[in-house]
């Protein structure tokens with residue numbers, strides 16, 4: 298199952314993506330984690346660290362190449378849950394081309410919607426808990442601005458696929474998880490089927506999913 302979690306920071310994507318990864322035994326591929334794991338003493342690590350510290354996007358070429366290599370690893374052969382990528386239309390198109398090239402498609406795009414206020418408060422408390430140096434109020438506000446400008450347009454890109462599953466991300470972790478697992482059961486049923494989908498692609502997420 299090839300999945301993507303989409304939404305602003307503080308929406309709980311990472312938490313839910315980790316749970317999906319564990320339940321469905323597919324790797325959680327998070328570009329932010331991959332960038333944070335780079336060795337800061339290398340030139341690449343230093344360069345990426347500067348973009349992250351400002352809350353700016355790392356250049357597309359670097360990000361796309363990293364994802365292409367990661368998805369080619371054997372553990373991603375049966376699926377993956379992408380988190381933090383794509384973050385703009387160019388990356389979304391690169392992902393479409395990349396998947397098309399290996400005969401794969403996204404099975405569902407989980408869209409976490411949440412207000413900026415709640416997202417900001419959640420991101421700030423996570424920053425305090427995890428000691429994430431790039432998560433100051435100013436940097437989070439900058440990243441939200443980039444989210445609205447660069448990332449939000451890809452929601453419409455994915456809505457046209459009929460595979461977008463909108464979630465109420467302001468609810469509790471358990472409530473969001475139950476929305477996700479219900480929707481994914483239907484996705485799994487669709488992925489497992491060898492019959493072409495005659496039900497209409499938008500219908501699979503349990504009625505009302507295409508709000």
Ligand code: AMP
Pocket residue numbers: 306328329330332348349350352353354355356360380381382383384388440
């Ligand atoms: P995250 O942990 O997803 O919030 O990402 C932390 C930081 O990593 C972002 O603020 C960006 O600087 C960088 N980053 C993560 N994913 C991407 C991406 N897809 N494209 C460009 N930069 C990214």
